[in-house]
Amino acid sequence: MMIPKELGVGELAERSGVAVSALHFYEAKGLIHSVRTAGNQRRYARSVLRRLAVIKVAQRVGLPLADIASALDALPSGRTPTVADWRRLSATWKRELEERIATLTQLRDQLDGCIGCGCLSLKACPLRNSGDALAQRGAGPHFR
Numbered sequence: 820m821m822i823p824k825e826l827g828v829g830e831l832a833e834r835s836g837v838a839v840s841a842l843h844f845y846e847a848k849g850l851i852h853s854v855r856t857a858g859n860q861r862r863y864a865r866s867v868l869r870r871l872a873v874i875k876v877a878q879r880v881g882l883p884l885a886d887i888a889s890a891l892d893a894l895p896s897g898r899t900p901t902v903a904d905w906r907r908l909s910a911t912w913k914r915e916l917e918e919r920i921a922t923l924t925q926l927r928d929q930l931d932g933c934i935g936c937g938c939l940s941l942k943a944c945p946l947r948n949s950g951d952a953l954a955q956r957g958a959g960p961h962f963r
């Protein structure tokens with residue numbers, strides 16, 4: 820049995836687990852590319868499957884599509900990510916994920932101080948006024 824070099828959009832959706840509508844969206848955003856047949860049907864190189872795998876993982880990490888697109892664009896001549904590319908990208912994205920976790924942890928801790936307070940004070944609430952130095956004194960209002 821001969822393995823086709825290119826995939827139609829339905830085959831690509833089936834093999835990647837990505838909906839046809841999402842494939843069209845990714846293509847419109849420049850994340851994946853296709854060629855058109857004489858009958859104006861999309862055909863995708865098999866390597867797009869790996870690109871889609873990278874996109875799916877990056878989305879699970881919570882990266883915006885624009886960031887994923889620029890990471891893929893940065894690859895030489897828009898090639899499919901190699902093992903080395905993926906190691907580098909995943910290391911970068913791990914650092915970004917760690918930064919987001921740290922920010923969310925800080926927000927969660929600040930929210931803990933708001934629970935049961937209700938002041939929503941511009942002067943005292945660390946979530947309402949995140950740059951407020953008084954927030955360092957702890958949760959709750961400091962001016963009454």
Ligand code: FES
Binds near residue numbers: 937944959
């Ligand atoms: S509601 Fe946030 S400190 Fe009072």
